[in-house]
Amino acid sequence: MxxxxxxxxxxxxxxxxxxxxxxxxxxxxxxxxxxxxxxxxxxxxxxxxxxxxxxxxxxxxxxxxxxxxxxxxxxxxxxxxxxxxxxxxxxxxxxxxxxxxxxxxxxxxxxxxxxxxxxxxxxxxxxxxxxxxxxxxxxxxxxxxxxxxxxxxxxxxxxxxxxxxxxxxxxxxxxxxxxxxxxxxxxxxxxxxxxxxxxxxxxxxxxxxxxxxxxxxxxxxxxxxxxxxxxxxxxxxxxxxxxxxEKSLGLFWPEDSTCMNWLDEQPQKSVIYVAFGSFTIFSEVQFKELAHGLVLTGQPFLWVVRPDFTTGLSKEWVDEFLVANKEKCRIVSWAPQQQVLAHGSVACFMSHCGWNSTLEGVRNGLPFLCWPYFTDQFTNQSYICNVWRNGLKMEADESGIVSRERVRDRVKELLASEEIATRVQELKESAGRSLSIGGTSYQDFKRFVNLMMKE
CATH class of the missing domain: 3.40.50.2000 (Glycogen Phosphorylase B;)
Known part of the structure; x- marks a missing residue:
């Protein structure tokens, strides 16, 4: 045929x-x-x-x-x-x-x-x-x-x-x-x-x-x-x-796959993966608060920082930050995210809650720290925090900034929650079953393919 x-x-x-x-x-x-x-x-x-x-x-x-x-x-x-x-x-x-x-x-x-x-x-x-x-x-x-x-x-x-x-x-x-x-x-x-x-x-x-x-x-x-x-x-x-x-995802930026070697060197379930998608913009103040907050957690962290992620931040500041925290910190301009989220050293996902990221985190059994930016990301945050219960909100203070102390405290609260850990595992298993032979998504994809094959 x-x-x-x-x-x-x-x-x-x-x-x-x-x-x-x-x-x-x-x-x-x-x-x-x-x-x-x-x-x-x-x-x-x-x-x-x-x-x-x-x-x-x-x-x-x-x-x-x-x-x-x-x-x-x-x-x-x-x-x-x-x-x-x-x-x-x-x-x-x-x-x-x-x-x-x-x-x-x-x-x-x-x-x-x-x-x-x-x-x-x-x-x-x-x-x-x-x-x-x-x-x-x-x-x-x-x-x-x-x-x-x-x-x-x-x-x-x-x-x-x-x-x-x-x-x-x-x-x-x-x-x-x-x-x-x-x-x-x-x-x-x-x-x-x-x-x-x-x-x-x-x-x-x-x-x-x-x-x-x-x-x-x-x-x-x-x-x-x-x-x-x-x-x-x-x-x-x-x-x-x-x-x-191995297959192309149609990415707009080249992936920096060297971060995978860095992940290999980290303890199991220790790394905070921080990525805010292709649109999110941070102010200089918020960028620095997040950077210092991640350091305060004491956890290693892999952070995706696009070239246009923030404005007004000097390269000298970033270089000094990286030198000062070289043992615990890795920053890349774009990561092979699906590989990162499947890596055993990753403990949690600080995310803008785009739907692709949300599904990838669920499929890999990771808890979320939610930091939505626009469009449907607030709906996805609500799913995570109110319906599925597999993550926490990163809430700003009266000035609209998520402080470094808030970053530290939320990470610690997330990683200590047994309830969230249980929900994360349940959701991962549910995603796997849906794609397995006889699962709901498996069956619906089969229906879709059969429809398109009919003359």
Whole structure:
């Protein structure tokens, strides 16, 4: 039987590219051919960060289309980014599909697109391509988005998506309670971009009706409340490309794998892994408080500090800090995170609570110290602290700073908690069962693959 070619289209941010690349590898293993579409800007970054010249991308063809922004424009401004790609990318995607299919062989049969790129569904429909919707974040977050009309009708939100009152929203049992002021579309950074993002969200809800199936990077047991509300959603996660960590994840920065040698030298369950994803920005004051707080714990720590992680901090200060704490501290610009979290020396994960990081920590049996920055990360923190009970919040003081003493105390409290340790192990085992033969995610992925193989 000839291989089915699918187009994979992620939202153009690192946290969306990674799970869709993981999905791509899984589909290749089941005989599919993948055309993976990044924006031109991200395509260049992925190629530059690829190890071994992309030899670990077998069956996946990387291509690119423009995002509508000019060189130098801020692609971390989600409102600006969404405004650009919704205008420009539909025409380029249509052209990509047409050019491929006019060649007469290896025609594109399916589009699997990020739900956040719902504009692509009418394009696929027009071109006679079948549509699958992929949701890369928590299903709880998607559920809340799908319930926007009801939240407006109930007077929780106004017509523009802003809360009419600040309250705790509990959608259903086993769903994470979330403040109405912290709903994902209202926590995007610059509030001037909120109208664009809210329109994108509501438009995408309508576009979902064009998809034959919606699959989620999650598993039933960890989000049963959301799946009870919307039983047609298929959880197929936690997605994992390979157990040896050899396949490319479409990273935007080269990994510094030398930190793995450093981890090998540390005692079992001793290291604090500190990583805040691809967007989080710290002030100079907060950076220094965190640095000193990590030292006060007395634990070794591995800290991912992107080049743009903080502003105003001198290289001299960082160099002096590293020299003074060389026995206990390792700082890298980007880490092979999945390998790090699977390493036996790691004791806990201080995280921004992005969904990929959240699932990776759960799958590897690690407790969390939660430090969310924006969008859905507050929902994920609520899951961790209020529903799953496998972590603690890093709470700021009256000045908005998490002090060094607070960092020290929270780490010690987390590592001493037997209740959290028990929950962490239970969640790890649950994730493993879902992916095992006969497990919930195993079965749902099988249904997904069978659907795509049907003519």
């Amino acid at each position: 000839a291989s089915t070619r699918v187009v994979i289209l992620p939202f153009p941010c690192q946290g969306h590219v990674i799970p869709m690349m993981e999905l791509s590898h899984s589909l290749v293993e089941h005989g599919f051919k993948v055309t993976f579409v990044n924006t031109e800007f991200n395509h260049v970054r992925v190629l530059q960060a690829l190890p071994n010249k992309g030899s670990n991308l077998k069956g996946i063809n990387l291509v690119s289309i423009p995002d509508g922004l000019h060189p130098g424009e801020d692609r971390n401004d989600l409102g600006l980014l969404a405004e650009g790609f919704t205008k420009v990318m539909p025409g380029h995607l249509e052209e990509l599909i047409r050019e491929n299919n006019e060649k007469g062989e290896d025609k594109i049969k399916w589009l699997i697109a990020d739900q956040n790129m719902g504009w692509s569904f009418p394009v696929a429909k027009k071109m006679g391509v079948r549509i699958a919707c992929f949701w890369p974040a928590s299903t709880a977050c998607l559920t809340i988005m799908m319930l926007i009309p009801k939240l407006i009708e109930d007077g929780v939100l106004d017509e523009k998506g802003w809360p009419k009152r600040d309250e705790i929203l509990q959608i259903a049992p086993k769903m994470p309670p979330i403040r109405t002021s912290q709903l994902s579309w209202n926590e995007i950074g610059d509030p001037r971009g909120q109208p664009t993002i809210f329109k994108l969200v509501t438009d995408n809800n309508k576009y979902m009706e064009l998809a034959e199936v919606t699959v989620c990077n999650s598993f039933y047991e960890i989000e049963s409340g959301a799946y009870t509300l919307f039983p047609n959603l298929l959880p197929i996660g936690p997605l994992l490309p390979d157990s040896k960590f």
